[in-house]
Amino acid sequence: MSTALESNVRIQQENFVVTDEIEAIKKVSRNIGGITTFLGTGRELSKGENISKLDFEHYPKMAEKKLEEIRIQAIKDYGIIEMIIVHRIGEIDIGENIVLIVAAGEHRKETFKACEWAIAELKRTTPIWKRETTSTGEVWVQDTP
Amino acid sequence: MSTALESNVRIQQENFVVTDEIEAIKKVSRNIGGITTFLGTGRELSKGENISKLDFEHYPKMAEKKLEEIRIQAIKDYGIIEMIIVHRIGEIDIGENIVLIVAAGEHRKETFKACEWAIAELKRTTPIWKRETTSTGEVWVQDTP
């Protein structure tokens, strides 16, 4: 696989720095005029219950493969210049970064569309699971039927 | 005016750091689950011409007032938790940051909508002007009729 795969879609335990990812995507082209970023963070409340901890698990190789498919399709379908996707796994505290999608393009409209599509597609197709710890115990969240 | 005005909408010469703005908005609430960010950067090409430099001018006080109106309306109309808007003025090189809009909410959908609306509204209502320097000279860009 290309180096693009290794750097542009990642699943990792450690935190990421939004500015670093944006600066990396800027280097791809001097024709980038708009960059839309979606950052998902750990909320305290879920269905009215207080969450104390989140835990993410993924299916290695398949999850990375799905993220790369999303990146390729976003570039193709929305005409953006580049996309970076990073998802963290392992224990995540309230307020911490979970997932980042960066869509860079010449104009803003396609970057909004691509970014919003990509996070929905990630939730739909990428084998990553979230376990929430609340006062009543631990539960695997099942969002997608 | 409140301190929120001073920190959440700003027009400044110096660059901004996206991560710093995101971390600032995260502190507003532990219920933030989604943060959509739009970053506008200086493109090399405009209508086929190579741009060597950009220069932004604003109408002081009125521009800040319009940005604050956008922030207030975005929070009210889209039900987001907070919005930060920063626009730079003065000389800006290709690839440099120009404008940043950060929309934080409980869920992702309203943050995408609010962020996309805010950048369109900024372009429509905020007295800021861009001058492009190309090989054929300098020109004030007139986007909005």
Place this chain on the structure above:
Amino acid sequence: MITVKYFASLRSIAGKEEDQFNMGSETTLINLTHEISKTAPIIGEMILGKKVMVSVNLDVASLESIIRDGDEIALLPPFSGGI
């Protein structure tokens, strides 16, 4: 006195950043425009032809608006902030 501010391309056309006009205690934007036209007919035409917007004390105003001594008027060419 009424202060008139020129921005962006308007400043180049006017050749200055601002003007002062003595229009008495109360008048309309349209009367001020006629006064501006005496020395800068191009700018007067741009205002009347809606090529530029006009603000009064930081709010966009129509040509029929009443303006008063001490008001700050600005002539605003089409905006091009953002990207």
Place this chain on the structure above:
Amino acid sequence: MITVKYFASLRSIAGKEEDQFNMGSETTLINLTHEISKTAPIIGEMILGKKVMVSVNLDVASLESIIRDGDEIALLPPFSGGI
């Protein structure tokens, strides 16, 4: 041998991370499901009732899919990545 991997809630139900099944050189996912049901009927029901998705060598597959010796099967509960 065919490897079956259990993820998230499925791992708790199975009580293990993966299984090995000897199904000959070629069979279908539905036959593998019947084999799984012998020791873990709940999991078999979840597969047949589409409560979990099944992947073959990293791609989502239907129950009619042919699987071969050496394939990696995974049982995937509904995803909940992102936020």
